Amino acid sequence: xxxxxxxxxxxxxxxxxxxxxxxxxxxxxxxxxxxxxxxxxxxxxxxxxxxxxxxxxxxxxxxxxxxxxxxxxxxxxxxxxxxxxxxxx
Numbered sequence: 001x002x003x004x005x006x007x008x009x010x011x012x013x014x015x016x017x018x019x020x021x022x023x024x025x026x027x028x029x030x031x032x033x034x035x036x037x038x039x040x041x042x043x044x045x046x047x048x049x050x051x052x053x054x055x056x057x058x059x060x061x062x063x064x065x066x067x068x069x070x071x072x073x074x075x076x077x078x079x080x081x082x083x084x085x086x087x088x089x
Contacts, residue, residue, distance in 0.1 A: 001043055001044065001045045001046075002045075002046055002048050003045055003046070003047050003048065004047075004048050004049055020047075020050040020051075020053060020054055021047060021050055022046065022047055022050050022051050022054070022064070022068045023044065023045060023046045023047060023051075023068040023069070023071060023072045024044070024045045024047075024072070025042070025043075025044055025072040025073075025075035025076055026042065026043050026044075026045065027040075027041070027042025027043060027076065028042065029075060029076060029077065029078035030076055030077050030078055031077075031078040032078070042076060044069065044072040044073070044076075046065065046068050046069065046072075051064050051065060051068060067088075067089055070089050071084050071089040074087075074089055
């Protein structure tokens with residue numbers, strides 16, 4: 001799903017500076033799923049304007065979209081935020 005703007009476009013980073021919210025995984029990570037199912041499907045939201053704001057040109061826009069989608073897919077598989085950053089996502 002693509003949203004024009006994020007719900008909260010700026011968040012406070014660990015270093016105290018502000019950062020854009022580029023994407024969001026909403027659902028239950030794969031390792032915690034049960035065979036009973038869940039009431040709603042998992043979804044990944046990418047925030048179009050936030051990604052455009054941090055991209056300098058069309059090449060970096062494509063690279064950032066790919067990175068954000070892979071980052072959120074990582075959350076689907078249960079990978080923590082810290083580990084995804086170590087991996088470069």
